Amino acid sequence: MKSFFCVLSLLTLALLLSPIVMPLLISFSTFESISFPPQGFTLRWFANVFNYESFMNGFLASSSIALVSSFSAIALSLPSSYVLYRHKALKMKGLMESLFTLPMLMPEIVLSYMLLLFVCRALGVVSLLSLIVGHMLVVMPFGMRVIYASLSNLGVDIEDASVSLGRDRLGAFLEVVLPNIKHGFVGGFLTCFMVSFNAVSISLFLSYGEAVPLPIAMLNYLQIRYDPTIAALSAMLVVFTVGLSAVVEKTVGFVSGVR
Amino acid sequence: MIAYTSDFASTFARTVYNEEFVSVFLRTTRVGIVVAMLASLLAYPLAYYVGRSSPFVKSFFKTAVFIPLMVNPLVRSYGWIIILGREGLLNSMLTALRLLEEPVRILYTELAMELGLLELFFPFMFIPLLSAMENLSEETLMAARSLGAGPIRTFINIVFPLTLKGYIVGLSVILAGCAAAFVTPTLLGGFRNRTLSMLLYEYIDIRLSWGAATATALSIMLTVFSVNILLTYLGKVAVKGR
Numbered sequence: 001m002k003s004f005f006c007v008l009s010l011l012t013l014a015l016l017l018s019p020i021v022m023p024l025l026i027s028f029s030t031f032e033s034i035s036f037p038p039q040g041f042t043l044r045w046f047a048n049v050f051n052y053e054s055f056m057n058g059f060l061a062s063s064s065i066a067l068v069s070s071f072s073a074i075a076l077s078l079p080s081s082y083v084l085y086r087h088k089a090l091k092m093k094g095l096m097e098s099l100f101t102l103p104m105l106m107p108e109i110v111l112s113y114m115l116l117l118f119v120c121r122a123l124g125v126v127s128l129l130s131l132i133v134g135h136m137l138v139v140m141p142f143g144m145r146v147i148y149a150s151l152s153n154l155g156v157d158i159e160d161a162s163v164s165l166g167r168d169r170l171g172a173f174l175e176v177v178l179p180n181i182k183h184g185f186v187g188g189f190l191t192c193f194m195v196s197f198n199a200v201s202i203s204l205f206l207s208y209g210e211a212v213p214l215p216i217a218m219l220n221y222l223q224i225r226y227d228p229t230i231a232a233l234s235a236m237l238v239v240f241t242v243g244l245s246a247v248v249e250k251t252v253g254f255v256s257g258v259r
Numbered sequence: 260m261i262a263y264t265s266d267f268a269s270t271f272a273r274t275v276y277n278e279e280f281v282s283v284f285l286r287t288t289r290v291g292i293v294v295a296m297l298a299s300l301l302a303y304p305l306a307y308y309v310g311r312s313s314p315f316v317k318s319f320f321k322t323a324v325f326i327p328l329m330v331n332p333l334v335r336s337y338g339w340i341i342i343l344g345r346e347g348l349l350n351s352m353l354t355a356l357r358l359l360e361e362p363v364r365i366l367y368t369e370l371a372m373e374l375g376l377l378e379l380f381f382p383f384m385f386i387p388l389l390s391a392m393e394n395l396s397e398e399t400l401m402a403a404r405s406l407g408a409g410p411i412r413t414f415i416n417i418v419f420p421l422t423l424k425g426y427i428v429g430l431s432v433i434l435a436g437c438a439a440a441f442v443t444p445t446l447l448g449g450f451r452n453r454t455l456s457m458l459l460y461e462y463i464d465i466r467l468s469w470g471a472a473t474a475t476a477l478s479i480m481l482t483v484f485s486v487n488i489l490l491t492y493l494g495k496v497a498v499k500g501r
Contacts, residue, residue, distance in 0.1 A: 013305075015377075016327055018338065019341075021338070034344055107480065113473075200331075201456075219442075226344075231337070234337050237330070245329035
């Protein structure tokens with residue numbers, strides 16, 4: 001019975017991981033199209049990725065958008081998490097907690113469409129700013145969750161102790177609270193970064209001429225052809241994002257980072 | 260032209276009451292239900308096994324299940340294209356083993372879409388189930404066994420009720436996710452198997468009909484929220500009923 005479950009679990013794992021491994025397999029193949037078994041060895045497709053301007057620009061655009069939006073999301077989550085964490089007797093605390101994480105339930109595609117409709121079309125704002133704000137709205141609940149969790153884990157006692165020992169409020173916050181939640185910062189920031197970097201529909205709806213994030217460049221490329229260039233790019237992205245997630249794992253652990 | 264004018268009700272009715280929309284809506288629902296069923300079938304044994312294994316095995320499986328979550332859904336869908344395509348892994352394996360005369364069409368079907376979505380959302384079913392399984396004590400299962408319950412009876416009467424809360428959380432994430440997913444159905448389902456979110460994009464990008472797009476967005480949101488509310492309610496009833 002035990003071995004039956006073991007085999008079944010390994011099969012499920014194979015099902016989950018095979019789509020991620022496939023690009024790695026195919027990206028070194030000399031064939032022009034996807035075909036099995038992969039033959040030969042070439043780095044041509046990797047060179048293609050670096051020579052294709054849209055991918056390079058897309059990577060730059062995606063990472064700068066992710067950097068700015070995650071940074072602002074964290075900067076905005078900190079004060080709101082701090083209030084929720086300090087004030088035990090806050091009115092409707094439960095409601096506020098869920099309001100801050102509720103946007104996670106909002107389908108990204110609906111949120112993107114609403115932003116397109118009300119910000120881009122009605123107000124006529126089509127710029128990098130709307131793209132960044134859109135990404136920030138998508139990632140903020142994730143950042144809020146991690147920061148709030150690490151503040152709650154810290155507890156209020158240590159801050160109160162330093163205040164009762166004569167430190168003023170601001171000093172206690174800067175020198176006692178912040179250093180103690182720095183792992184939360186790193187983890188929250190990286191989680192936000194990854195969510196933003198991987199977000200497709202928000203970029204699809206809000207991107208415009210000059211700033212085309214990487215996923216959109218990939219979608220556009222896939223509409224033209226299916227050659228292993230995309231596989232090479234995917235392989236690099238897998239290595240990049242899995243590497244980043246290893247850092248998240250080291251700092252906060254997956255479970256608090258993901259849900 | 261923009262949809263927040265007073266005649267939105269009639270636009271909504273016109274968008275929703277037509278054959279195309281109804282068929283797309285039914286397909287979206289069907290795909291969601293199939294994916295949720297497949298995920299339950301796979302996640303329960305996995306969570307049961309991982310929940311009662313050694314810490315090393317546990318952390319191995321946890322990490323392995325979490326890794327895909329960090330990878331772009333676009334990349335994961337592309338991986339499925341490599342597996343399911345005409346010249347893909349599955350077709351070339353089956354033809355090489357002479358199980359198939361010639362490649363079959365798997366990509367751009369509902370099945371491909373379901374596989375992609377299953378892989379996309381599986382961790383969200385697994386995580387809450389695993390934590391429910393970890394809270395399930397070995398003594399309870401031993402008690403059931405010593406009282407003469409077989410594995411199936413133990414599952415129905417003990418394991419399932421005790422993990423129901425986690426299961427419902429997973430179920431609602433999967434159903435809501437399938438109703439709103441965009442990239443995976445686009446790349447794996449193809450134009451003929453459109454889902455609600457693809458229809459929404461089509462209204463904006465090709466048909467330039469903002470009223471209909473808003474109506475579609477609203478129906479996606481209503482679907483997601485009503486599924487969530489219904490499942491939360493069912494969970495409360497089930498927990499109280501015991």
